[in-house]
Amino acid sequence: MVSTVVVRGLSKRYGSRTVLDRLDLSLGTGVTGLLGPNGAGKTTLLRCLATTLAPDAGAIRALGLDPAVRDQRTRLRASLGYLPQDPGFIPHFTAFDLVDYVAILKELKDRRARHREVRRVLAEVGLADRAGTKVRRLSGGMRQRLALAQALLGSPRILILDEPTVGLDPEQRMRFRSLISGLGEDRTVLLSTHQTEDVAALCERVVVMSDGRRVFDGTPAGLAASASGQVWLVGDRPGGGLFWRTAEGRFRVLGGEPVPGAVAVEPSVEDGYLLRLGKPAA
Numbered sequence: 001m002v003s004t005v006v007v008r009g010l011s012k013r014y015g016s017r018t019v020l021d022r023l024d025l026s027l028g029t030g031v032t033g034l035l036g037p038n039g040a041g042k043t044t045l046l047r048c049l050a051t052t053l054a055p056d057a058g059a060i061r062a063l064g065l066d067p068a069v070r071d072q073r074t075r076l077r078a079s080l081g082y083l084p085q086d087p088g089f090i091p092h093f094t095a096f097d098l099v100d101y102v103a104i105l106k107e108l109k110d111r112r113a114r115h116r117e118v119r120r121v122l123a124e125v126g127l128a129d130r131a132g133t134k135v136r137r138l139s140g141g142m143r144q145r146l147a148l149a150q151a152l153l154g155s156p157r158i159l160i161l162d163e164p165t166v167g168l169d170p171e172q173r174m175r176f177r178s179l180i181s182g183l184g185e186d187r188t189v190l191l192s193t194h195q196t197e198d199v200a201a202l203c204e205r206v207v208v209m210s211d212g213r214r215v216f217d218g219t220p221a222g223l224a225a226s227a228s229g230q231v232w233l234v235g236d237r238p239g240g241g242l243f244w245r246t247a248e249g250r251f252r253v254l255g256g257e258p259v260p261g262a263v264a265v266e267p268s269v270e271d272g273y274l275l276r277l278g279k280p281a282a
């Protein structure tokens with residue numbers, strides 16, 4: 001793998017709380033999913049990579065550039081798209097105005113070329129016919145696509161997406177998956193999410209974070225396989241592990257000791273993820 005992003009020993013604290021703990025990570029072309037529970041440090045990592053937050057220690061190199069050095073940071077920003085967790089839209093702007101505003105901040109100076117680029121990214125996310133619609137009149141899914149559109153300005157080689165599919169209905173999520181997988185064909189996409197189905201569907205690699213550390217790094221299939229032999233279907237309510245009652249009236253158990261009559265079932269990415277976090281044993 002040719003690395004476009006290399007992170008070494010990245011640390012960040014807020015007061016006495018360590019949010020990133022000497023994190024190492026390398027990214028190449030393709031879509032990498034970033035999974036982790038609330039507070040694991042995902043957004044903090046993404047903000048450091050997006051150059052909106054300075055780490056306390058450690059190094060980042062993205063496209064060979066060091067965001068700690070001012071002129072390199074400026075150059076890097078031109079090659080980087082960021083969809084933040086809370087884009088903070090201005091509701092009375094139209095979709096076009098909003099993306100144009102970000103384009104101005106990104107220093108796309110030539111007005112005609114800038115407007116062409118705004119129309120291009122709106123078309124890329126399927127919002128060409130909504131350019132004149134006020135942001136407050138767009139649906140949640142359309143706003144998420146608008147947030148993606150601004151991240152695509154200037155065709156960045158690195159895309160950092162913080163929970164882009166949160167709150168979307170299944171059809172919108174599918175549209176987003178399709179968009180993101182296409183984008184990952186020739187660029188580096190880091191996608192933070194709580195949706196293990198999205199990771200299984202579109203990420204060739206998945207990194208699991210917990211307490212500011214990387215606790216898994218591999219393929220989604222590898223993460224699922226790591227739960228092999230630890231997922232069961234049983235007839236009686238189990239005494240341990242994480243479980244739920246299935247529609248057929250049996251119990252699907254993750255972790256815990258197998259009981260007589262337990263039938264092993266194929267684990268999912270979610271099973272592997274939960275076991276990595278040590279939830280069943282907790």
Ligand SMILES: Nc1ncnc2c1ncn2[C@@H]1O[C@H](COP(=O)(O)OP(=O)(O)OP(=O)(O)O)[C@@H](O)[C@H]1O
Nearest residue numbers: 014017019036037038039040041042043044045085
């Ligand atoms: N500016 C800040 N000041 C103080 N604490 C902060 C700040 N930003 C984040 N934190 C804390 O750092 C921890 C990690 O936050 P972060 O947003 O990186 O987690 P996350 O993995 O993205 O979580 P989520 O899935 O909930 O978005 C949390 O406990 C959060 O409350």
